[in-house]
Amino acid sequence: MTTTVTNKATANINKILDTVLDAAPIGFLLVDSQGRIKHFNKHCEGLFGFTKKELLDKPIETLLPGQLRESHVGMRDNFITEPWPRMMGAGRELFAQRKDGSQFPIEIGLGPVEIEGEMYVTATVIDITEKQQHDAQKKARLEQSHYEELMQLSSPLLTVWKGIKVLPLVGTLDSIRTQDAMEKALTCMAEEQIRVLIVDITGVLTVDTMVSDHLIRMATAVRLMGGDCILTGISPEVARTVTQLGVDLSTLHTRATLADGLALGIKVIETGRGF
């Protein structure tokens, strides 16, 4: 009597389990210790393109890309001798292969289970193609918006007088930022017929030979365009470093403060003769 009840209960549980597994939106496989596929749910058929008949009792390697099949046999044996539940392939990308030979990225969870002295491994499989595409797009969008934000922040051009623009530089000056600032400043000069560009470096953290070189390039470009470039915001520390580094700033017109630079710029505009 008890046995019958237990059998009936087991049958019920099996029925429920099968229904759950077949309805699940992920692939489920049961593999024996020799790597043969013993059981799999409906989702797997759609995922890999095989029918039930084609896959049953076949080696699990059937579902792997050709170049991985051989090495997988060894890894599978290792797992059977030392089984513990885990996510497969932590930290690297896994691929599966469909019947038609196409490959797709997957995530796999492995769970060892012992049934009547035999080792079996359950594997749950998710196709992550869409997730990967989504992640990549999201990452690209984020990077782009960060970069644009930084670029906008890094080089605003301020009108302070007719024909005079101020370019306040803040933070660290690298070649990309300098190039960007230079491009913007030169384009603006051509469009608005700007005569004087004041570059203020009060907010620049360090002025070394590299940064000085960038500034000299910028001043040269402004001169070639027919404008005059004034470098302002030079602190005593910057003056000291630059001199000790042996950087020759004599080709630049420099002033200690923005106010002095502006006064010089207005003089240039009014006389119209440059320096």
Added chain:
Amino acid sequence: MQSIPVLKIGPVLLVSIQTELHDSLAVNLQDTILYKIRDTRARAVLIDITAMEIVDSFIARILSETTQMASVMDARVVLVGMRPAVTMTLVDMGMTLPGIDTAINIEAGLFKLGYELCAIRQDGHAVREPALMETVDGQD
């Protein structure tokens, strides 16, 4: 053969390059400018390169040389209207054209040379155009 006109406005020669300069044309232009300086006894040359989209190292050298040659003949050269893209290419190539005078547009160039446009009143007196500074500032 194609040539670039060199116009005389008072003591100033105006050279507006409206075509891409190939090498022989550039050499030719240099000759034309120097002979014109001698013939017209011009004191200054405005070279307008607003229309030029490419200035390679050869053209840059020709322009630089022309400036020096003109200065030996006591004429001052001002290079006008270099495009941003051209400027950046030259700076990247390290061609900084030392010693060349530049201006953002022709009017600013004239001003730099010490000339400016005047209006002539009916009584024959010249009146300084108040509009000049406006145009220099790009407000016209």
